[in-house]
Amino acid sequence: MTKRLIEYIERESQKRTFLSIADxxxxxxxxxxxxxxxxxxxxxxxxxxxxxxxxxxxxxxxxKKP
Numbered sequence: 615m616t617k618r619l620i621e622y623i624e625r626e627s628q629k630r631t632f633l634s635i636a637d638x639x640x641x642x643x644x645x646x647x648x649x650x651x652x653x654x655x656x657x658x659x660x661x662x663x664x665x666x667x668x669x670x671x672x673x674x675x676x677x678k679k680p
Contacts, residue, residue: 615641624653 619639623646626635632646639646 620649623649627653 623635623639627646627650632643632650636643636646
């Protein structure tokens with residue numbers, strides 16, 4: 615399978631069903647699922663969350679009392 619085909623599958627699997635992609639390309643649906651799973655794992659590795667050092671909560675607005 616070419617790199618270009620894998621990139622196509624990764625893009626299309628975000629928009630279409632695995633079965634429809636598998637029918638178009640002529641591969642098994644499980645192959646599409648595996649490629650998408652690998653794609654998700656790579657994306658998760660690159661995802662970074664920056665958490666604030668301080669979190670302020672205003673209890674007056676939560677309770678709705680002045």
